[in-house]
Amino acid sequence: MNYSCEALKLITEQKKEWAACGNGYASLSSVQVKTFQFDGYSIKVQYNPGRMTSTSAKVDPKSIKERKCFLCYNNLPKEQRGLDWKENYIILVNPFPIFPEHFTIPSKNHLPQEIKNSFKLLNELSYDLRERYTVFYNGPKCGASAPDHIHFQAGLKGFMPIEEEFETIVKKHGKVISEQNGLKVTGVDDGLRKFLAIESANSKEISDFFKKFLDMYSDSEEEPMLNVLSDFSGDMWRVVVFLRKKHRPGVYFAEGEERILLSPASVDVGGVCIVPQEKDFNRIDEGKISGVFKEVFISREELENLGEKLAKV
Ligand SMILES: [Zn+2]
Numbered sequence: 001m002n003y004s005c006e007a008l009k010l011i012t013e014q015k016k017e018w019a020a021c022g023n024g025y026a027s028l029s030s031v032q033v034k035t036f037q038f039d040g041y042s043i044k045v046q047y048n049p050g051r052m053t054s055t056s057a058k059v060d061p062k063s064i065k066e067r068k069c070f071l072c073y074n075n076l077p078k079e080q081r082g083l084d085w086k087e088n089y090i091i092l093v094n095p096f097p098i099f100p101e102h103f104t105i106p107s108k109n110h111l112p113q114e115i116k117n118s119f120k121l122l123n124e125l126s127y128d129l130r131e132r133y134t135v136f137y138n139g140p141k142c143g144a145s146a147p148d149h150i151h152f153q154a155g156l157k158g159f160m161p162i163e164e165e166f167e168t169i170v171k172k173h174g175k176v177i178s179e180q181n182g183l184k185v186t187g188v189d190d191g192l193r194k195f196l197a198i199e200s201a202n203s204k205e206i207s208d209f210f211k212k213f214l215d216m217y218s219d220s221e222e223e224p225m226l227n228v229l230s231d232f233s234g235d236m237w238r239v240v241v242f243l244r245k246k247h248r249p250g251v252y253f254a255e256g257e258e259r260i261l262l263s264p265a266s267v268d269v270g271g272v273c274i275v276p277q278e279k280d281f282n283r284i285d286e287g288k289i290s291g292v293f294k295e296v297f298i299s300r301e302e303l304e305n306l307g308e309k310l311a312k313v
Pocket residue numbers: 069070071072073109110111148149
């Protein structure tokens with residue numbers, strides 16, 4: 001089955017038959033966008049009031065326990081239809097979009113968000129959606145608004161600046177960690193973000209490397225803070241693993257004027273920062289973006305240490 005085609009068909013129909021969904025996508029035509037240039041790459045800021053619920057979502061265990069899970073099949077809006085993917089997943093249209101085509105792909109089972117056992121699936125999904133969409137994962141403590149229910153997301157390819165700028169950024173700011181068996185891993189510090197760029201045509205090589213990375217990187221049972229993008233283009237995967245230290249920056253919790261409602265997850269660190277409030281959109285600048293990013297990523301030193309360890313495996 002051509003999942004890109006089917007997903008496009010699904011979203012086209014859902015916008016017509018489900019008013020809230022149609023309105024969500026119609027509102028995208030009026031979102032405002034600003035673009036800031038950094039050292040060889042750009043970061044956009046999108047003022048998108050429709051994202052307020054997600055940006056301000058309470059994700060502490062108590063709040064999660066007390067709310068009805070919005071990804072469980074029985075709690076979906078009655079107008080929502082989905083596209084089955086593999087045995088246990090369903091491709092759903094996201095009615096509160098960031099992308100002009102935006103999907104959420106939850107499991108049919110209420111199981112916790114976890115990358116260890118779903119990384120392979122993430123890459124299978126990006127392969128199945130390769131004609132049109134990039135797939136991403138937000139860690140349970142790093143941007144997922146449903147940390148209790150495993151899910152991926154997918155959005156139109158090329159929408160996040162990092163996709164077009166990938167090669168430039170990796171070349172300019174990257175340091176190759178290993179290159180063997182058709183797998184290339186680069187550690188990147190572009191001044192704002194720290195990430196691993198994993199490139200290969202072989203999904204098993206990618207999965208094997210990722211497993212080694214996880215074992216080495218996390219010293220507790222808890223999943224390290226990650227956002228992951230997976231894209232299959234040409235004949236290979238490009239996987240970006242953002243290495244985070246913090247979920248939300250200090251300004252998110254500040255009082256009064258200082259407060260900026262920016263809660264970085266995959267799309268934000270992929271280069272499209274979402275702010276649901278107009279006053280934040282008007283005030284945000286290069287300095288504020290840079291401050292937020294530096295705060296929520298690991299340090300240069302931590303990236304270098306990781307690179308050295310990974311080079312030996
Ligand atoms: Zn659920």
